[in-house]
Amino acid sequence: MSTDTTPSTGAERLQGRLGPVAVVFMVVAAAAPLTVIGGNLPLAFGMGNGAGAPIGFVIASLVLLLFSIGFVAMTPYVPEAGAFFSYVTLGLGRRLGTGVAAVALIAYTAIQVGIYGYIGWAIGDTVAFYGGPDLPWPLYAFATLAIVAVLGYRHIELSAKVLGVALALEIGIVALLDLVIVADPGPAGLTLTSFDPATFTQGAVGISVLFALTGFIGFEATAVFRDEARDPERTIPRATYAAVLIIGGFYALTCWAFVVAIGPDQVVEVAQRTLDGEGNMLLDTTDDNLGRLGRDIVNVLLLTSLFACVLSFHNVIARYQFALAGKGLLPQRLAEVHATHRSPAFSSIVQTVTAAVIVGVLAVLGVDPLVGVFGSMAGVATVGMVLLMLTTSVAVLVFFARNREHSGGRLWQTRIAPAVACVGLLGSLWLVLSNFTLVTGGSATVSTVLAAIPFAGLLAGTAVGGRLR
Structure with missing residues (x-):
């Protein structure tokens, strides 16, 4: 790799001509439809509210x-990339904005590390x-990490093409x-049992909502690609709405389809076999219906x-670091733009090293790739994401309350x-927090420590932000 980079100044920004479709590809790829269907659905069915799990995706979508x-309404007044950090800084001040930036880096890094564990497994x-050798999961995880490093180092449009396909x-x-x-339903036919209050209120509804929210992680990253969008004022709002509707509708429909295929009375048992390592809900259901x-x-x-997901998060984290370095919140070297690829190349390298170190530590400790790495990291990321969106929504309210001239009579928005x-x-x-021990599969102490990481990041980042000029 060439390391020919130039520092980012007021005129030196990332460039590109990504349209709404390309941005949606980047964001929906981070949501990783098949990854969620193969990993989150069994957890929502088996640990949550069984056949009522589709409602979890409906609630999360709404x-x-x-x-x-509110996020889109404020977008025209946030003239820089940085997503949550930029919005919260504008609405609530630099100090809290710095805290939110720390939470974002924690959440995205956690889910990325979780996906490395999942893809290794x-x-x-x-x-x-298929009869091949039984090799340790970290070998496959590091091989994937190397490919991601190459693509993430180059111009964003190459990643967009790979993710699009x-x-x-x-x-x-x-x-x-x-x-x-739907054409050839399972034993109960085209049942709508999933939407019966008596069904979706049974069991742990919170688990279904939690894993539904996990499936959306990264959707707000539309704003991170602002500098590389063809027409940010139109591209970002369109891409944001499209990402939410596509992700939510797709997940809810597919979750219901699996209830139809397996049957509402059997879906918990089938999901539990997957969680116990005795089956694979996604692949077994596909075998029954597509051969x-x-x-x-x-x-x-x-x-x-899984590869598309981890590549997308790599790009998002690299750009978050790039934006924060441009604000003086991280070392200036991270704000360098590659002279040829026009990418945040050094930030991409740092992100690769960070992920490699964390995955390496987990591998040395012998952590299970699914429950220990993916499950726990997904839980940390979900807590972080909800905390980020909550803070951002408050920032939107405060911003428009202080700048009534920008409201334009749009009371609803x-x-x-x-x-x-x-x-x-x-x-x-x-x-999410009340069901966190079920997600991690660990003790109350371990679960509490993991759930507290995003909150600790918020406090630490806010403290650091208060000391910076």
Whole structure:
């Protein structure tokens, strides 16, 4: 790799011509449809409220859609990339904005590390299934990390093309699976039991909401690509709404389709077998409906989905570091732009090293790649994401209260929707924290420490922000 970089100054910014479709590809790829279906659905079914799990995705979609209304309304007045950090800084001040930046880096790093654990396990499982050698998961995780490092170092449009192809293929195969299930439903037929209050209120509803929210992590990163968008004022709002609607609708529909395929009375048992390592809900259901060839295709696309997810988060974290360095909150070297690739190249290298160190430590400690790495890190990331969106919604309310001339009579967009979003996010945060021990599978002490990491990041970042000029 060439390290020819130039520092980012007032005129030196990331450049690109990404349209709404390309930005949505980047964001939805981070949401990783097949990854969520293969990993989150069994957890929501088996540990949550069983056949009522689709409602978890509906609730999460509504809350995030309300959040997006205020987020988009404030976007024209945030003339820089940085997503949550930029919004909170403008609305609530630099000190709290710095705290939010710390939480964002923690949340994105956590979910990325979790995905490295998942993809290491998934590749190893696939190789073993087809008769290959049984190798440790960290070997596959580090091989993936190396490829991500190369793509993340180069211009964003290369990553967008790679993610676009992977995303189109995985959405296509899942859409086909959903259609086949609806055309030839399982033992209970086209049942709507999932939407019966008696069904979705049973069990741990919070678990379903938690893993639904986890599936959305990264959707707000539309704003991180502001400098590389063709027309930020139009591209970012369109991409944000599209990302929420596509992710939410796709997950809720597919979750319901799996209930239809398996049957509401059997779905918990099937999901539990997956969690116990005795089956694979995604691949087994695909085999039943699309045959062995369909199963093989989905298996391959699951791996590309995981790769697309981890690449997208790599790009997001690198740009967060880049934006923070440009503000003087991180070493200035991270704000360098590669002279040829026009990418945050040094920030990308640092992000690669950070991920490698954390994955290496977890590997040395012998942490289980699914429950220990993916499950726990997804929980930390979800707490961080909800905390970020809650703070941002408060920032939107404060910003428009202080700048009434920008409201333009838009009471719904600038006051009501953000306020309702705050209530919904507070409720979501309570659901997540009250069920956190189920997510980590560890003791109350371990779960408390993990859940406290984003809050500690917020406090530490705010303290540091108060000392900076």
